Amino acid sequence: MTKRNLYIFVFVASLVGYVWVILNIFHIAPIYIGCLFHKITHIPCPSCGSTHSVIALLNGDFAGAFYANPFGFVVCAALALLPLWLLFDCICRKDSFFRFYKNMEARLKKRYIAIPALVLVIINWIWNIYKYL
Amino acid sequence: MDSQKVDLFIMSNSRHFESFQLPAIKQQLLDLPEEKWTRIQYIQFKDPTTALIISLLGGGLGIDRFYIGDSGLGIAKLLTCGGLCVWTIVDWFLIMGVTKEKNLQQFQQALIY
Numbered sequence: 001m002t003k004r005n006l007y008i009f010v011f012v013a014s015l016v017g018y019v020w021v022i023l024n025i026f027h028i029a030p031i032y033i034g035c036l037f038h039k040i041t042h043i044p045c046p047s048c049g050s051t052h053s054v055i056a057l058l059n060g061d062f063a064g065a066f067y068a069n070p071f072g073f074v075v076c077a078a079l080a081l082l083p084l085w086l087l088f089d090c091i092c093r094k095d096s097f098f099r100f101y102k103n104m105e106a107r108l109k110k111r112y113i114a115i116p117a118l119v120l121v122i123i124n125w126i127w128n129i130y131k132y133l
Numbered sequence: 134m135d136s137q138k139v140d141l142f143i144m145s146n147s148r149h150f151e152s153f154q155l156p157a158i159k160q161q162l163l164d165l166p167e168e169k170w171t172r173i174q175y176i177q178f179k180d181p182t183t184a185l186i187i188s189l190l191g192g193g194l195g196i197d198r199f200y201i202g203d204s205g206l207g208i209a210k211l212l213t214c215g216g217l218c219v220w221t222i223v224d225w226f227l228i229m230g231v232t233k234e235k236n237l238q239q240f241q242q243a244l245i246y
Binding site: 101 | 192193194202203204205206208209211212213214215216217218219221222
């Protein structure tokens with residue numbers, strides 16, 4: 001992925017993320033958009049509950065956010081940081097985010113990072129299924 | 134390089150690349166020194182059909198993106214329930230082309246190093 005494509009993708013993704021959170025805060029999010037996995041199988045996916053978690057975080061309810069889905073912390077941090085990081089890179093004409101992304105991608109392919117991350121996702125998924133059943 | 138070897142490579146790997154890329158790949162292989170052949174021969178290309186099946190079954194969890202080596206986008210897809218289901222559906226149509234693009238990148242990298 002080229003630097004330009006990545007930056008456009010992250011910008012659009014952040015924008016959609018903000019719109020989605022705002023729509024959910026005012027309870028006007030369209031019901032036909034959402035988790036396809038949950039719609040088909042009626043089993044929550046590993047990241048179901050992230051929106052609730054982000055909204056709980058915005059209200060300062062850290063325990064509620066953790067209970068809804070711990071991934072919400074990552075999503076909230078990404079939504080808060082990535083637009084600022086992109087802005088910084090665009091203003092200073094740097095490519096620090098692009099280098100970070102490539103570095104992270106290379107690290108994620110290493111087994112000692114990939115396997116613990118996968119285990120965490122599976123544990124979170126099991127907890128998610130247990131909570132929502 | 135020997136044109137018979139090149140033809141064999143093209144025949145066995147044609148499904149891993151876009152059809153319009155094949156003449157250029159053939160020319161690059163014909164111009165390739167013999168010592169780089171072994172490296173090219175042992176590249177593990179990703180199968181676009183497998184990527185499509187994974188996308189249909191596990192696209193919502195971003196497994197298709199992890200499969201083709203896009204770990205960053207895989208995480209983004211996983212954390213957003215497959216991009217609120219929209220990205221999952223878009224990827225059903227894009228993933229084969231992206232896989233072929235990734236294969237070409239892998240091939241070009243092997244030619245450089």
